[in-house]
Amino acid sequence: MKPSNMRVVVTLLTIASLCMTGIAAGVPALPTTAVVKEQTTRPASQPTDKVRITKHTIEKKLPEAAIKVDYPQVGGLKRKSVERDINLLLKKKAETFVNNAVKEAKTSQPSTPSGNPYEYIGKYDVTYNQNGVLSILEETYAYTGGAHGMSYREGLTFRLSDGKLLTLDELLRANPNYRTIVDPAIKGKLEQTEGYFSNFKTIGPNPSYYVKDKGVYIFFQLYEYLPYVFGFPEYYFPFTQLLPPGANPFEWS
16 A cells, blocks of 8 residues: 555656656755756657657756656658647646646655655657557656655557547457456456455556557556556557457558
8 A cells, every 4th residue: 555655746647668666865956946958869760650759858957856857759740730739749748747746846845854856757668650550658757755756657559640549449449348358367467466456357448558569568557456566567468369360450441
C-alpha cells in the first residue's frame, strides 16, 4: 500500500520512457529566476514508412523545483492538418505537466529532510513507427518528499492517416473477444508474483497499452496490483495470439 507521506502529482500528464524511481538526492542549488528552454534534436533520415520524430525539451529551474520534460514532435506527414493536431496534443501534454509542477512546487513550500527542491521529469519512448501507426510510451516522475518519487505511464497510439488515437479495442477490432485471452493470462502471471494484491479481475474497457515489435504490451500503474518494488507490470501479447489467422491490425477498410 502507498506510504502515507507520499504525495502524487495532482495532474500526472505524461511524457516519458524510462522508469524513474528512487530518491531525488544531491540536487545542486538553483537560480532564483525561471529559465525555459526549448531544444530540438533532429535524427538521421528514416525509412519512408516511418514518420519523422524530433525531440523537444521544456526546462525550468526554480528555487522550489527542477523541472525537465522531453516530448516528441512529428514531421513528414502528407496531411499537414493531421501533423499539426498530433503535435499540438503532444506539446499541450508537456506544457500542462510543467505548469502543474510549477504550481505544486510554489504552493507546497517544499521542505524535505535533505533540504532538496522538488524534482519533476518527463520522458518518452517511440515504441512503434511504421505501417501508418505511431506508438509512444510516455512517463512522468515527481519527487515531492518522502521515501521515493512517483511515476506515471501513458501509452499513445496514433493512426497517422487521420491522427486518431486508437484504443486497444480499435486496434484489435478483428477479435472483439480478445479479453478472454488476456484476462486469464494476466491474472495467472499476477498470482505467481509475490506480493500480489489479489484484486485483478479484468483489463477493463480502456486498457493502457503500447505497440512494439509484432504485438502489444498491456501495462498497469505503480501500486495498482503489485508493490512499488515491481515497477510497472506489463505483459506482451503477439498479434498472432490475439487475432484470427491473416488479420492485420494495421489495415483499415
